[in-house]
Amino acid sequence: MVHAPSANKAVKKKKSGSNGASFDNLEIFLLHLPTTIWYLIFCYAPMFGVVIAFKNYKPKPGKSFLWALINNSKWAGFDNFKFLFKSSYFETMMKTTVLYNIVFIILGIVIPVSLAILFNEMYSKKLAKTCQTMMFLPHFLSWVVISYFVYAFLATDQGLVNNLIRKMGLATGETNHNWYRDVNFWMYFLVFLNVWKGMGYNMVVYLASITGIDAELYEAALIDGASKGQQVKYITLPLLRPVISIMFIMAVGNIFRSDFGLFYQATRNSGALVSVTQTIDVYVYKALLERSDVNLSSAAAFLQSVVGCITIVAANLIVKKIDPEAGLF
16 A cells, blocks of 8 residues: 555656657657648649550540540550650650760769869868859759840840850851750750759758768878878768769669750750750650640650659669668668
8 A cells, every 4th residue: 555656656657658759749740741741632643644644535625634534535555655656756855865864963973072072171161151052052043044044145146155256256157156056065055054053952962971971080091191082082982972872873763854944944945956955854745735645745754754763773773782781772
């Protein structure tokens, strides 16, 4: 009987502790609930539309999309994919998408990693922060805004570049150069625009990883007489390898996707540049805009998703085989 009060206190304490734990879980649940709802509405619910790729979708006035899909659209099997593969643009858009993405992946790792290492070694932290901010700003600009800036430089009549060429006496003819018909120029300029817009964001990711490296490792290397280059080679890059591997896998997963704004908006949809701008995403948009071909667009988008899933799994397996601790999953 003497120990009864203490036993009751222990039971009450246990109950209050369990209630506190459940309350903490409730807070965590409420925090992730808006994100979960967003993904359910905008990512998972639209996945039902995948069946359009295997149907001959025909809308009917006065009827909803779901009714037309179920009652007014016949199954087409793989006919939409066959038509896509036989398209005259299929080889061009596949080659353009993949080749550009290979270049973007390589430069999207080499340049940001190099810049992150250089900024980390700057003695003036204020100057480093200023440069980081200036390089990070293009990431927040939309391609529509960037396209107007590009047009101000490359416009045929009053563009800054043509005006400078004319005033410097470098013009070879009486008419100004039409940059929006110059395929060779845009072949490299598209790479420049992509790197310029994205390197600031990627650099910050790598710079955050570098700042998280234990400073004692560099101090020990400095005592042993290691130079800056040796510190980068034997400390910084090996410890950055997991982050580089994750960024590489995620980039490879999008190798069959392209930045629509870069290839369509920045080039102002110039017909003369089709050979360097006709990516899968641009083709899907044009199929919807010009021909209202929902079936073909759905087939192309579905093909992108399937191949992207395969490539990201394959890239992850290859990376894990090289370094078992560097995989994404």
